[in-house]
Amino acid sequence: MAADQTLSAPLLDNVPHTVITVHENPPSQAQPPSDNHHQDWSFDEENLYGFLGAHGFEVPGPTTVDPFKNYTPGIDGLYEWVKIVVCLPIAALRLVLFGLCLAVGYLATVCALRGWEDKQNPMPKWRCRLMWVTRLCSRCILFSFGYHWIRRKGRPAPREIAPIIVSNHVSYIEPIFFFYELFPTIVASEAHDSMPFVGTIIRAMQVIYVNRFSHSSRKHAVNEIKRKASCDQFPRLLLFPEGTTTNGRAIISFQLGAFIPGYPIQPVIVRYPHVHFDQSWGNISLAKLMFRMFTQFHNFMEVEYLPVVSPLENVKENAVQLAQRTSHAIATALNVVQTSHSYGDLMLLTKASEFKQDKPSLYMVEMAWIESSFRLSTLAAVDLLDKFLSMNPDSSGHVTFHDFLRILRLKPCALSEKIFQFIDVQKSGKITFKQFLLGSAHILRQPLFQHFCELAFVRCNVEGREYISEQELGDALALVMHNLDVDGIHGLFTLFDTDGDGRISKDDFVTCLRQNPLLIALFLPQLLRRELAAAEAQEGMHDG
Numbered sequence: 001m002a003a004d005q006t007l008s009a010p011l012l013d014n015v016p017h018t019v020i021t022v023h024e025n026p027p028s029q030a031q032p033p034s035d036n037h038h039q040d041w042s043f044d045e046e047n048l049y050g051f052l053g054a055h056g057f058e059v060p061g062p063t064t065v066d067p068f069k070n071y072t073p074g075i076d077g078l079y080e081w082v083k084i085v086v087c088l089p090i091a092a093l094r095l096v097l098f099g100l101c102l103a104v105g106y107l108a109t110v111c112a113l114r115g116w117e118d119k120q121n122p123m124p125k126w127r128c129r130l131m132w133v134t135r136l137c138s139r140c141i142l143f144s145f146g147y148h149w150i151r152r153k154g155r156p157a158p159r160e161i162a163p164i165i166v167s168n169h170v171s172y173i174e175p176i177f178f179f180y181e182l183f184p185t186i187v188a189s190e191a192h193d194s195m196p197f198v199g200t201i202i203r204a205m206q207v208i209y210v211n212r213f214s215h216s217s218r219k220h221a222v223n224e225i226k227r228k229a230s231c232d233q234f235p236r237l238l239l240f241p242e243g244t245t246t247n248g249r250a251i252i253s254f255q256l257g258a259f260i261p262g263y264p265i266q267p268v269i270v271r272y273p274h275v276h277f278d279q280s281w282g283n284i285s286l287a288k289l290m291f292r293m294f295t296q297f298h299n300f301m302e303v304e305y306l307p308v309v310s311p312l313e314n315v316k317e318n319a320v321q322l323a324q325r326t327s328h329a330i331a332t333a334l335n336v337v338q339t340s341h342s343y344g345d346l347m348l349l350t351k352a353s354e355f356k357q358d359k360p361s362l363y364m365v366e367m368a369w370i371e372s373s374f375r376l377s378t379l380a381a382v383d384l385l386d387k388f389l390s391m392n393p394d395s396s397g398h399v400t401f402h403d404f405l406r407i408l409r410l411k412p413c414a415l416s417e418k419i420f421q422f423i424d425v426q427k428s429g430k431i432t433f434k435q436f437l438l439g440s441a442h443i444l445r446q447p448l449f450q451h452f453c454e455l456a457f458v459r460c461n462v463e464g465r466e467y468i469s470e471q472e473l474g475d476a477l478a479l480v481m482h483n484l485d486v487d488g489i490h491g492l493f494t495l496f497d498t499d500g501d502g503r504i505s506k507d508d509f510v511t512c513l514r515q516n517p518l519l520i521a522l523f524l525p526q527l528l529r530r531e532l533a534a535a536e537a538q539e540g541m542h543d544g
Contacts, residue, residue: 070282091294105137146299154305162266169240184238253368340366344378362397374441398430409491459526
C-alpha cells in the first residue's frame with residue numbers, strides 16, 4: 001500500500017491532530033464522485049482543496065494608486081484659512097445665487113415637463129426651448145461655485161458622426177457643465193430619480209436609469225442606449241464609463257454600456273488645475289466640498305474634446321476592445337495611469353471606513369480584475385470584506401490565525417491550520433484581505449464546487465431527511481475536529497442555519513458554503529468516505 005499522508009500542524013502545539021489516510025493515485029482530472037462508479041481520490045497534504053481541482057493561487061502585490069483619494073480633505077495652511085475668512089461674505093452671496101438659480105431652473109423644468117406623456121419619443125422642440133432657461137440657470141450655478149470662466153479645447157463632433165460622448169468623472173460639476181453645454185441624454189443610477197430638484201431636471205434629459213447590480217436593468221439600459229443613439233431626433237448620449245468619481249489622477253476600468261452598441265464615440269476629458277484645493281469628489285463629504293468651492297476666489301476647469309474613436313472597419317472589434325482604445329485615449333490625453341479599480345473598490349473602501357480602519361485604502365483589490373478573473377461579484381466581495389473586518393485586522397490590515405478561527409467558528413486543530421495556510425500564501429502567520437478574498441474566490445470558481453456542496457449535504461444527512469440536525473452536523477465535524485465541544489458544534493450549526501429556523505436545509509447548507517467557501521474542507525471525510533472505503537475493500541480482495 002502506498003505510504004500514508006497525514007495532516008500535521010507545525011504551528012500548533014498540544015492540540016489534537018486529525019489523521020486522514022488515502023491512496024496516492026491522483027486522478028488526471030477532477031471528476032465528481034459517484035455512488036455507482038468507483039473513483040480513486042488523493043488528498044494532497046500541501047493543498048487541502050486539491051480534491052476540488054483548486055491548486056495554489058498567486059496574490060498580486062498591493063497597488064500604490066488610490067484613485068479615490070482627495071488630497072486636500074482638510075483646510076491646511078494660513079493662506080487657506082485667510083482666504084476662507086475673506087471669502088465668507090462672497091460665499092453667502094454665492095449660496096443665495098445657487099439657491100435662486102436652482103429654484104428657477106426647477107420651475108422651468110416642471111413647466112417643460114407638464115402634460116408630456118409620450119416620454120419614449122424625443123422631447124418636442126418647444127419643450128426643449130423652454131429647457132434653455134434651466135440650462136442658463138445651470139451655468140449660473142457653475143458661476144456660483146467659482147467657475148467664472150471655463151477653458152475649452154476642441155469642439156463637440158456633430159451628433160450624426162458621434163452620437164455618444166464619454167468623459168472621465170471627477171466631481172458633480174461635470175454633469176452640470178454638460179447639461180448646459182450639450183443638454184444630452186444621460187445614463188444614471190435609479191437612486192438619482194428620488195433626489196430633490198435633481199430628479200426632476202434629469203428626467204427632462206430623458207435619462208436612462210440603470211441598477212448596476214441588476215443584469216436585467218443593465219441589459220435594458222444597453223437596449224435604450226442603442227435605440228436612442230440610432231435616432232438623430234434624440235439628443236446625443238453622455239456616459240461616465242468609470243461609473244463613479246475619481247480624483248482625476250488615474251483612469252479606472254470602464255463599464256461597457258457605452259461601447260456595446262458599436263457606435264462612434266467622442267471622448268472628452270475634464271481637468272481641474274489647482275494648487276491648494278483638490279476639487280475631486282473622493283473621500284470628502286458633498287457639503288464640505290461645496291463649502292470649499294464657495295470659499296475660493298476662482299475654481300479652474302478645463303474641458304477638451306478629443307478626436308472621435310470609431311469601431312474598426314476591417315477588424316472585428318468587440319465592446320471590450322473599443323472600451324480599451326477609448327480608455328487609452330483619455331488616459332493618454334490626461335497623462336495618467338490606467339488601473340483595474342472599479343466602483344466595487346469604492347464600496348470596499350467605504351465599508352472599511354465604516355469600520356474605522358486606519359488605512360481603508362488597503363482593502364481595495366482592483367475589483368474589475370477580480371470580477372473578470374474569478375467571476376466574483378462586487379456584492380460577494382463586500383460580504384467577504386464584512387467577514388474579514390469582523391476578524392479584527394491590525395493597523396496594517398493583517399489578521400492572525402486565532403482571530404480567523406474565531407469568526408469561522410473553528411477550533412485550533414490540524415485541519416483548521418491547513419485551511420489558514422491555504423490562504424497564507426506568504427507563510428507569515430497572518431493574512432490580508434486580498435489573500436482571503438482571492439483564496440475564497442479561487443475555491444468558488446472551481447467547476448465542482450457546487451456539486452461537492454450538494455454531495456456533502458447528502459453525506460451528512462444520514463437520516464435521509466430534508467434537513468441536517470445539530471447532532472448530525474456534530475457527528476460529521478467530529479471526524480476532523482476531535483476537540484469540538486457542544487458550544488463549538490452549536491456555533492457552527494448556527495452559522496450553517498442561515499435562515500435561523502433551527503435546522504439546516506440544503507439551501508442553508510449550500511448558501512453557507514458559498515458565503516464561507518473555505519469551510520468545504522470540513523466535510524472532506526464525507527466527500528471521500530465511500531470512495532476510500534471502496535478502494536480499501538478492493539485492495540483487501542487483491543491481498544486475499
